[in-house]
Amino acid sequence: MTDNPTTTEEIAELLVYLGRATRGADAGSDLTAVQWTAMRFFARANQLSRTPSAFASFNATTRGTASQIIKSLMQKGFLVRHQAVDDRRSVRLDLTRSGQEIMRYDPLRDLSEAIDQLEGRLRRALRQALPALAGELAKIRGTVAFGTCGDCRHFSDSGAASYCACVDAELALADLGCLCVNFAASESRKATMPSLKSKEIS
Amino acid sequence: MTDNPTTTEEIAELLVYLGRATRGADAGSDLTAVQWTAMRFFARANQLSRTPSAFASFNATTRGTASQIIKSLMQKGFLVRHQAVDDRRSVRLDLTRSGQEIMRYDPLRDLSEAIDQLEGRLRRALRQALPALAGELAKIRGTVAFGTCGDCRHFSDSGAASYCACVDAELALADLGCLCVNFAASESRKATMPSLKSKEIS
């Protein structure tokens, strides 16, 4: 089977279909779909990115909406707010103990199980293709992409020490798999334009 | 890099992230995110599946909600309703001329472009992995999956003629890439249970 022109659109539609299909399972659980998304984000983002603005950007929504979602999760006792030390405007959200516990019932586990059923070759290809896709998409849109530090261009693994050029600091091993707002896709050819449209949130 | 246990979750999160990211672009366009989804569905589903119920199932929502979305698109003049001949309860939705034209401005094209930027190996892997994933997910959930006739178990390509065992009819070449409600994933091991929970829409 060769690559006919419709293949691309089929892939695109399958991606949004899978995204929507996972939303379906969220109904009937303890949290709504966005609330689960927020919980996942704050569970996986690094210290720097665990803020309302970063989540708004991640979830392609406004800061106002992000605030509401976060407020509802704080009222449920799943998130706590901490003042940032360096910038007193900024706040940092952390999962509470019960917040960590409820993640054990994340409906996304259905999808994870399905991924586990895939043969290793396909799973590895997904692991490689999806971050690249997110980076490309962000470049086309002129928005920021999110990705894990391990996939980031700012990251260099020089033997024993792991260094992030963005934060200018060593990275703890635990941070390698974390989401970061300053993510820059590494495998894309170098950007020809600054591409700072910032259309998303004014 | 070997497959550590967190890889699976990363893939899952990337999938929902990409799904959500595409929704973001829909804001500011002529249609809302659901309306675009509906337009895509009716543009790509085969004759049999171009109905409100099928779309409700595809979009993991209720028939009532599906009706509303369709009504709004008919009022905008992008869809027309036709009575089915064999079952007079059923209706079939088709894109109007202006409906076909607006698809040229589908915001999903951003994602398609990003996919085009991928190297062929990864694109082919996606083309293979995503349908399998949709099938697995549906099996775990006990819901119906959607897929194209070309990927379907009911389909057999015996030389010149293409035959669908489900409809018991020859398939036009144009139908091969169409979405079908009766899709059954072909690469999954044979189902051990009937799996007819039908939890979605009573």
Added chain:
DNA sequence: CACATTTGATTTCGCTTCGATACTAATATT
């Protein structure tokens, strides 16, 4: 045939979600 049941589609109602706007406070810039 008469009757109940199921299925496809639609409408109505009420709650939730979400985006736009406006606003406050802290930091950056000039």
Added chain:
DNA sequence: AATATTAGTATCGAAGCGAAATCAAATGTG
């Protein structure tokens, strides 16, 4: 010091969506 920008929040109105009720056609059962 004055202005601009940024982080976060609150408010309001419109849209989305799920549940339930309704209607019509098809199917099943005695």
